[in-house]
Amino acid sequence: MSFLVDHPEIRTIRVAAADLNGQARGKRVPARFADKMAENGTRFPLSVMNLDIWGEDIDDSPLVFASGDPDGVLLPTERGFVPMPWLEAPTALLPLWMHHEDGRPFDGDPRHALARVMRRYAERGLTPVVATELEFYLIDDSGKTLRVPPSPRSGKRRAGAEILSLRALDAWDVFFTDLYDACEAMDIPAETAISEGGLGQFEVNLSHQPDALKAADDAWLFKLLVRGMARRHGCAASFMAKPYEDYPGNGMHVHFSVLDAEGRNIFDDGGPRGTDTLRHAVAGCLAAMPGSALIFAPHGNSYERMVPGAHAPTGVSWAYENRTSAIRIPAGATAARRIEHRVAGGDVNPYLLLAAILGAALDGIEDAAEPPAPITGNAYDQDLPHMPTDWAGAIDAFESAPEVARIFPAALIRNLVLTKRQELRYLADLSPQERVDLYLDTV
Structure with missing residues (x-):
């Protein structure tokens, strides 16, 4: 959280992970909730890591209807918050990676593939x-x-x-x-x-x-x-x-x-x-x-x-x-x-x-x-x-x-x-x- 302490001008944050196409999938969150995101992460469906280039579900993916489209837990990577200088409003990005409910890495996350x-x-x-x-x-x-x-x-x-x-x-x-x-x-x-x-x-x-x-x-x-x-x-x-x-x-x-x-x-x-x-x-x-x-x-x-x-x-x-x-x-x-x-x-x-x-x-x-x-x-x-x-x-x-x-x-x-x-x-x-x-x- 030292980044946000040093940058009180930050008004919003983004939390995002890279899907299989390298696309940033995430959420926009008011800065006052940054502590919660940094400590607990957030939740997305596991299937979000496996969307096509248009951002649509994969028709026959076992991650969607066959399994009930369950959530995973997105936790912050060791990177921590980084600024997003290309946006007009002062904004920070918190990179995330996907885990199962019990804390295991999700095998469909490309960052976990590299960590492996x-x-x-x-x-x-x-x-x-x-x-x-x-x-x-x-x-x-x-x-x-x-x-x-x-x-x-x-x-x-x-x-x-x-x-x-x-x-x-x-x-x-x-x-x-x-x-x-x-x-x-x-x-x-x-x-x-x-x-x-x-x-x-x-x-x-x-x-x-x-x-x-x-x-x-x-x-x-x-x-x-x-x-x-x-x-x-x-x-x-x-x-x-x-x-x-x-x-x-x-x-x-x-x-x-x-x-x-x-x-x-x-x-x-x-x-x-x-x-x-x-x-x-x-x-x-x-x-x-x-x-x-x-x-x-x-x-x-x-x-x-x-x-x-x-x-x-x-x-x-x-x-x-x-x-x-x-x-x-x-x-x-x-x-x-x-x-x-x-x-x-x-x-x-x-x-x-x-x-x-x-x-x-x-x-x-x-x-x-x-x-x-x-x-x-x-x-x-x-x-x-x-x-x-x-x-x-x-x-x-x-x-x-x-x-x-x-x-x-x-x-x-x-x-x-x-x-x-x-x-x-x-x-x-x-x-x-x-x-x-x-x-x-x-x-």
């Missing part, structure tokens, strides 16, 4: 150190056609890609200044911002940290913040995988290393190759990649990004210092030897993403699995194993993959499969414009 993986690491005396890179577009969506917003400085629309352009960043200096101030207030460790290869596309890196749950919280909160802050600045922000047909999609790359109980990086062998343990982790990630495609590409639009030559990996491969591969081992100081997982789109649920990647890496470490030889050259020109190339195939693979069953609880797998099959059916009836409207600033 982290317990496995802790049992081995290991700690993942995780960072994320999030790409997004700033978009003028006021008309029928998506356009790059006019520069707040010049009023002009720059209809071209501006990779690593200071001019593009400077044009949006007020937005990024407000964004970084908000990240500071929310304890989101935002580092470098760059302009990317699309119209009004940017990337912000979040710092490496030895707390994967916080890293996922940060990514989830950052997406809420960017979308909200963009609206305050008169445009939309989109993490949609592919908002423009002719420009690069949005990715969310994950970097991680692993520390032992003495704080040593178990991927570091003092040289560029890395340890056997690094290669075991790579092997685990590669083995789980086809079955986990639904996590990396969870929506209908996601598969428009997953095409050869579009700066998104399509083949199952790894390499040293090669951005065409699905897994890259960056060069640099050996003490920072790490794995970069480059498959996911910006439209993912960060909790499921980190659970899938870190769980697969730990499986490879536990099995002492060996990867194939690292590739060299352009991965798009090589005959490589492929991930599912369409949404339906990814759903089927996720449902049946033994690697997925080793990482995620059966209830979460069932719930996500039911959700995605319902979305697949409904999306078939939408026009291309309706699909863009659905995903643009939702995911």
